[in-house]
Amino acid sequence: MSQEFGWGYYLREVFRSRSGAVGIVMLSILLAAAVYVTLTTPPSVFQSWFNPANWVNNPINVPPTWINYFNGGKNPPSLQVPITFKKIYSSPTIYVYTGVANFTYSYSSYPTDVSLYLSFSGKISSINVQWVKPDGSSVNFSVSQPTAPSSYDAASVQLQQGVLQYLSKVTGRSYTSLSQAQVVQVLLSPPSTLSSNPRVEKGVYGLKLLVIASSQVNFSRADLFLKGSSFGTMGTDFEGRPIGLGLLLGLPNALEIGALTSIASVIPGVLYGGISGYLGGRKDGVMQWLMLVFLALPALPFLVVMSYVLKTSLSIELEALLIAFLSWPFYAIIARSAALSIKSQAFIEADRVMGIPSYRSFFTHFMPRLIPLTIAYTALGVPGGIILGETLAFLGIQPANVVTWGRILEDAYANFAAVNGFWWWVLFPGIMIVVVSFPFVLVGFAIERIVAPRVSVK
Amino acid sequence: MGYGRFLVKKAISYFLVLFATMTILYLFTYPVIQQVIKSSANYIGIEAKRTILASHPGLPPEQVNQEVQKLVQDYLNAYGVNKPFILQYFLQMKQLISLNFGIAYYLNSPSGSNQVNQIIAAYLPNTILLFTTGTILVVALGTIIGLFAARYAGSVWDRVVPAIAVIHSSLPSWWIGFLLIAALAYAVRLFPPGGITSIPPPKEPLLYAASVIYHMILPLLAFMIVNVGGFAYVIRSIVISVMGEDFITALRARGMPESRILFRHVLRTASPAIATQVILAITGSLAGSLTLEVVFLWPGVGLLTYNAILANDVPVIMGVTYVLTIVLLLGLFLGEAVQGLLDPRIKVGE
Numbered sequence: 001m002s003q004e005f006g007w008g009y010y011l012r013e014v015f016r017s018r019s020g021a022v023g024i025v026m027l028s029i030l031l032a033a034a035v036y037v038t039l040t041t042p043p044s045v046f047q048s049w050f051n052p053a054n055w056v057n058n059p060i061n062v063p064p065t066w067i068n069y070f071n072g073g074k075n076p077p078s079l080q081v082p083i084t085f086k087k088i089y090s091s092p093t094i095y096v097y098t099g100v101a102n103f104t105y106s107y108s109s110y111p112t113d114v115s116l117y118l119s120f121s122g123k124i125s126s127i128n129v130q131w132v133k134p135d136g137s138s139v140n141f142s143v144s145q146p147t148a149p150s151s152y153d154a155a156s157v158q159l160q161q162g163v164l165q166y167l168s169k170v171t172g173r174s175y176t177s178l179s180q181a182q183v184v185q186v187l188l189s190p191p192s193t194l195s196s197n198p199r200v201e202k203g204v205y206g207l208k209l210l211v212i213a214s215s216q217v218n219f220s221r222a223d224l225f226l227k228g229s230s231f232g233t234m235g236t237d238f239e240g241r242p243i244g245l246g247l248l249l250g251l252p253n254a255l256e257i258g259a260l261t262s263i264a265s266v267i268p269g270v271l272y273g274g275i276s277g278y279l280g281g282r283k284d285g286v287m288q289w290l291m292l293v294f295l296a297l298p299a300l301p302f303l304v305v306m307s308y309v310l311k312t313s314l315s316i317e318l319e320a321l322l323i324a325f326l327s328w329p330f331y332a333i334i335a336r337s338a339a340l341s342i343k344s345q346a347f348i349e350a351d352r353v354m355g356i357p358s359y360r361s362f363f364t365h366f367m368p369r370l371i372p373l374t375i376a377y378t379a380l381g382v383p384g385g386i387i388l389g390e391t392l393a394f395l396g397i398q399p400a401n402v403v404t405w406g407r408i409l410e411d412a413y414a415n416f417a418a419v420n421g422f423w424w425w426v427l428f429p430g431i432m433i434v435v436v437s438f439p440f441v442l443v444g445f446a447i448e449r450i451v452a453p454r455v456s457v458k
Numbered sequence: 459m460g461y462g463r464f465l466v467k468k469a470i471s472y473f474l475v476l477f478a479t480m481t482i483l484y485l486f487t488y489p490v491i492q493q494v495i496k497s498s499a500n501y502i503g504i505e506a507k508r509t510i511l512a513s514h515p516g517l518p519p520e521q522v523n524q525e526v527q528k529l530v531q532d533y534l535n536a537y538g539v540n541k542p543f544i545l546q547y548f549l550q551m552k553q554l555i556s557l558n559f560g561i562a563y564y565l566n567s568p569s570g571s572n573q574v575n576q577i578i579a580a581y582l583p584n585t586i587l588l589f590t591t592g593t594i595l596v597v598a599l600g601t602i603i604g605l606f607a608a609r610y611a612g613s614v615w616d617r618v619v620p621a622i623a624v625i626h627s628s629l630p631s632w633w634i635g636f637l638l639i640a641a642l643a644y645a646v647r648l649f650p651p652g653g654i655t656s657i658p659p660p661k662e663p664l665l666y667a668a669s670v671i672y673h674m675i676l677p678l679l680a681f682m683i684v685n686v687g688g689f690a691y692v693i694r695s696i697v698i699s700v701m702g703e704d705f706i707t708a709l710r711a712r713g714m715p716e717s718r719i720l721f722r723h724v725l726r727t728a729s730p731a732i733a734t735q736v737i738l739a740i741t742g743s744l745a746g747s748l749t750l751e752v753v754f755l756w757p758g759v760g761l762l763t764y765n766a767i768l769a770n771d772v773p774v775i776m777g778v779t780y781v782l783t784i785v786l787l788l789g790l791f792l793g794e795a796v797q798g799l800l801d802p803r804i805k806v807g808e
Binding site: 019289290292293294295296297298299300301302304305306308309330333380383384387388390391394395396397409412413417418419421423426427430433434437438440441442445 | 471474475476478479482483486487489490620623624625627628629630632633636637639640643644651734738741742744745746748749752753760763764767768772775776778779782783786787790
């Protein structure tokens with residue numbers, strides 16, 4: 001068998017196969033993305049993922065916003081409208097401000113909550129709030145002596161009262177209490193439909209505030225917030241965390257664990273298998289036996305037990321080393337069969353006849369022929385590492401403070417995503433695992449096709 | 459050296475492997491093992507105290523404590539705690555090899571026992587049932603696909619196999635299980651979403667078997683989707699390499715029909731190499747299969763491990779690790795035995 005050597009040759013061959021070229025392009029994009037995420041994301045973002053307080057404003061278990069293009073606007077996204085204030089009157093004892101927020105609502109479903117956030121400095125004696133609907137009717141309520149920061153959502157007493165008054169005015173009936181969802185319905189339905197079948201009133205809504213204060217007031221944040229039932233490009237999980245962010249944060253560690261595992265298992269594996277095949281005879285037998293000892297360790301339970309031994313000191317690097325500790329025999333087996341076929345070639349025989357020491361023959365003529373195979377299997381080994389790492393995370397075993405896709409999927413499993421139809425929660429993390437594994441497999445297969453030894457049947 | 463001698467030699471070698479593997483496991487998990495032994499001893503002490511007090515209510519507390527102390531000390535001695543390390547090692551290895559894994563912290567077997575070996579004994583058959591069926595199906599289907607891909611090398615058929623293999627190698631099986639459940643159990647209600655039988659389990663043995671098979675379809679489908687592609691690809695390259703041998707050309711020249719060459723001669727020659735691949739497939743796909751059990755709520759050791767992780771039940775996890783090591787080695791040994799049967803050089807005694 002004639003073989004060409006040199007990096008240029010292999011690179012050319014990989015690019016010549018269409019799948020190899022596609023794989024390398026995909027790989028470059030993924031690596032660039034991982035580097036970008038690692039460099040631009042401060043550690044606090046990774047930490048914040050695990051802090052539920054950061055995500056309270058997000059709707060929970062909701063699909064991505066683009067779902068509205070397919071279901072006719074049934075899942076409105078969250079809407080945040082800033083309120084702009086203007087001072088209209090001031091004297092040493094009285095300051096009067098007006099605040100305005102306008103927005104267009106064009107979805108066919110109600111938001112899950114409507115709330116008003118105000119944080120300010122200064123002494124406000126009262127706020128009059130007017131919610132003006134597209135038809136011109138308005139819901140009014142007022143707050144006296146608010147403390148900063150204050151927020152009024154559909155469950156708050158003030159808003160409830162205003163809505164109750166409005167409702168008895170337009171329907172002529174009197175109501176005593178309303179649920180949060182009913183308050184939202186009243187706020188966003190045309191008055192004529194309220195007594196029978198409320199439906200969403202589409203159009204321009206306005207929020208007008210009249211603030212009377214006894215001192216100068218600075219509004220640091222003033223928002224009208226409509227909590228929706230869809231979020232971002234990939235939806236949210238049970239704590240309102242955006243899945244899309246989780247996927248980005250999980251990218252660097254997935255690649256890291258895959259690459260580390262692969263390098264740490266393929267290189268020793270190929271060396272071991274190569275030496276074993278080269279030596280042959282009784283030494284080969286002993287080395288084969290020792291390899292079997294490691295092959296017999298069941299990867300998953302062993303790693304689970306090890307996580308109990310290591311407890312909090314488990315890190316990505318350690319996890320990768322442990323996986324490598326279990327997976328090198330696979331590469332040793334492949335390398336050994338390749339070594340056997342190299343050994344039967346004439347040039348090894350020639351080395352021996354010429355009296356070249358066996359170690360020199362091994363390093364100069366034997367091992368270099370295993371290098372392309374090593375590269376192919378390093379690429380092919382990455383997905384195995386990634387998948388095993390994510391599988392462990394799925395079982396709840398992962399380093400602390402690391403965002404993994406396996407963990408996101410475990411949350412999905414524990415929250416019955418399949419039963420509840422939270423498809424975005426299951427689909428996207430899994431697709432990410434495939435997308436990250438796929439280019440490695442493509443490149444690996446492309447190299448393997450060029451360099452694969454004839455599988456030994458002897 | 460005939461087949462019998464080959465088998466005996468292999469059996470001895472495998473027993474030594476078992477011992478060595480157990481030693482590695484032991485050394486790696488030493489601190490956890492000590493912790494498990496101590497808590498087991500504690501539990502035994504508490505239980506003993508309760509039974510003594512129940513049967514002899516009037517006994518003075520010092521005497522009871524003395525008795526209990528003695529029992530606990532006996533238990534610790536059996537494991538060689540506080541003895542030199544080398545003695546500890548042999549005593550504890552003896553317990554491990556005789557499948558004595560101590561007492562579970564929280565979990566119980568369906569019959570109510572809290573002995574780890576009995577808990578595992580209740581779950582292991584289900585794992586073996588699912589995993590063996592899956593492996594057999596993968597091997598059979600993979601071999602057929604690989605053979606045909608090699609037979610029609612260069613055709614569309616053949617180009618599909620590497621493509622499938624590429625996609626399959628980058629899929630986690632449990633995620634496929636997830637999608638299958640969402641699609642075929644909830645969206646279209648074709649299959650049950652999980653479990654091993656319908657509830658309550660049918661009494662009629664035939665109906666019971668039918669129910670088990672019905673519940674096995676989805677997990678098996680997930681297992682095959684992930685494993686068949688890679689296996690078929692390997693078979694394809696083995697078969698192609700055999701088809702290049704001179705004796706195949708000679709057979710073709712004699713005018714033997716292609717299908718006869720393929721099934722009689724090529725498959726026969728390739729079968730030892732295929733058996734090696736089966737061995738690798740067994741070890742490689744076990745982890746995925748265990749996680750599939752979690753997704754499909756299949757009551758095997760995978761689900762047991764998941765529950766043990768949730769409950770922090772370390773003795774059970776350790777027990778599962780040891781038992782699966784033994785099962786894996788048995789599988790590998792069977793694989794080698796079959797390989798020896800298929801390889802005429804071993805049978806003849808070369």
